[in-house]
Amino acid sequence: MEKTELKGSCLCGKVHYTVTAELMKFYFCHCEQCRKITGSSFASNILAKPADVIWTSGEEYVKRFDYPNRSFTKIFCTECGSGLPFLNVSETTLFIPAGSLDCDPGVRPDKNIFWGDKSPWYEAGIDAPRCDGFP
Numbered sequence: 001m002e003k004t005e006l007k008g009s010c011l012c013g014k015v016h017y018t019v020t021a022e023l024m025k026f027y028f029c030h031c032e033q034c035r036k037i038t039g040s041s042f043a044s045n046i047l048a049k050p051a052d053v054i055w056t057s058g059e060e061y062v063k064r065f066d067y068p069n070r071s072f073t074k075i076f077c078t079e080c081g082s083g084l085p086f087l088n089v090s091e092t093t094l095f096i097p098a099g100s101l102d103c104d105p106g107v108r109p110d111k112n113i114f115w116g117d118k119s120p121w122y123e124a125g126i127d128a129p130r131c132d133g134f135p
């Protein structure tokens with residue numbers, strides 16, 4: 001399979017990365033852990049075959065959190081909290097938070113997973129009026 005080079009960064013701009021990986025899936029995950037850790041209704045993760053993430057700047061700001069109760073990880077910038085790519089604990093999958101990318105990955109979401117865990121307000125939000133900027 002073809003590999004794709006992706007570049008991304010955190011909000012504050014301290015951390016930049018490049019990763020070249022074979023992209024497999026693109027999931028919106030509505031599980032409780034993803035809602036907590038993003039502070040939002042779902043996590044948008046591109047799943048790829050394991051590959052090295054090259055931290056082109058700010059590696060000293062990169063922190064890993066492994067949730068003890070379940071195989072669940074987040075890597076984030078210690079300055080601004082933005083999510084960054086990580087290899088899962090079993091080292092089978094590289095998770096790339098799609099919102100951290102500075103490019104269009106080309107792939108599009110495949111599935112909404114842990115749909116049964118979704119927030120009670122998610123679907124109402126999809127149907128809400130759309131405004132450019134604050135109304």
Ligand SMILES: [Zn+2]
Binds near residue numbers: 010014015078079081
């Ligand atoms: Zn940052």
Ligand SMILES: [Zn+2]
Binds near residue numbers: 030031032034043
């Ligand atoms: Zn999840």
